[in-house]
Amino acid sequence: MLQFDQAEAILGSFHLSADFEIAPGARIAVIGPSGSGKSTLLGMVAGFVPLSAGRITYGEQDLSRLTPGARPVSILFQDQNLFPHLSVAQNVGLGLRPNLRLTPDEQAAIEDALSQVGLTDKADSMPAQLSGGQQSRVALARVALRARPILLLDEAFSALGPALKADMLALLGRIADRTKATVLMVTHDPDDARAFASETVLVMDGLAQAPVATGPLLDNPPPALRAYLG
Template identity: 40%
Template sequence: MGSLVLEALSKRYGSSTAVERVDLEVAQGEMVALLGPSGCGKTTTLRMVAGFIPPSGGRVLIGGQDVTRAPPYARDTGMVFQSYALFPHMSVAQNVAFGLEMRKVGRAERDERVMEALRLVRLDHLADRLPRQLSGGQQQRVALARALVVNPAVFLLDEPLSNLDAKLRGEVRMEIRALQQRLGLTTLIVTHDQEEALTMADRLVVMERGRVRQVGTAEELYEHPADPFVAGFVGRCNLVSGRLEGGGFRAESGALLRCDSTGAPADAALLALRPERIRLDPDPAGEARITAVTYLGAQTEYHVEQRGTTLLVTRPTPPLGDPMRRLAVGDAVVLSWDAAAVRLLPAA
């Protein structure tokens, strides 16, 4: 096992920049997620680490060794592709053994390691089946076993759950995380799914347009976003334009919103407030009005307009018979929140 270090890693295609000077260190045994929208450069970054794409600048170090110009087979990495990339004419065991064959591992050792890898992913009883005879979740676990069997120093996962249905995705997500922690695998995973990143990774790297916007734990990114992009991408967030005024934040609509301006940036122009941090109370004299109500089972969403500013509020769905359950479009309410829950950010 070893650490992974990226130093000013960049990729350009002519005048277009796909990845711009990414600096990152993944400690031994740590799982780090590259998170961002489509086209942000996260998959390109992963493929440069794997050796499938040559970088235009910067370095890749695995276990302290510079592998920037090394071919993929010489990098001591194991990769799980989005499409699984299983050979359809090979059995499960043959698919898992392929990487060992390429490394000229002897037959006896190869067979032993293949069965050990299949036992790790609980598929040793399906070793003789073909990929088409497996479910999506089983195919995913074969791809995991094939990457693990070579005992990689660095484990690379490219959108590994995107082809699974929602229920199976949650199950396999927990399996991958448990396996990674049990084996102490240094892991870099690419995903656009916030929940996937938040629940699996030790740290997250949020990317946009080829650049790293913020690196930190899920809690750090959620509670203390560095900029409007991170605030809006990691979780849901009300972003209100305006300016600091007196003891509050004056929205462009004219509404004065409660906040704590201590330590706020001098150019603060956006108020960020998570919808679950807002309290909502029915009040016939309230100046806010509900404009939409969406029932989501355990939660209910309310869009509430107050003096020209509309805020999203999410609250646990009240039990049947509770007066809150009867709130409807047009009802008057009062909104409130703790000043400390507000984040003040510079303009995008």
């Protein structure tokens, strides 16, 4: 269980609070007007945004006491965080060992992860040689290899076209099924939320609200969200 226990973050004049829980393995969309704090909410979980009050726990772990690297979290951003001087296989291998001193078993695990995302033949390619969709698949392969129980995505597929984005969401779903990860996905696209997430956290007016069913929320959004969605 991922629990926000009266968690608050203050960044200058901006304030965000959250007090709810998310079931293990849930797929949650995070949606709200621009500047409402969607990325801040993910940063609170990942440890990039310090809490000013409350805590965030996962199971018996108080995440608030852990450094970002020690948290059971993987995060994907829009730029995919690929290192241009490393091959595809090496970029994926970073999910296991930052020094890339990999054992034969770990090398085999990398090959399996690349197979999951259909990039076996690209292991020795460099990121610049890949399409945007292929770069997204590399990032997902690294996530699959890390198999952390919490997966955060901050508009990771927003630069992709509709068909390719649908493929990435389907692939993300398969990886989440395999790893049993709890997924929080920031998106500005209601179609993405409907396609991937059974529940949605609405962020607005300084509050991340408890998850509710995605369909009913988007069918009848509150006025501020309706204005944002158009």
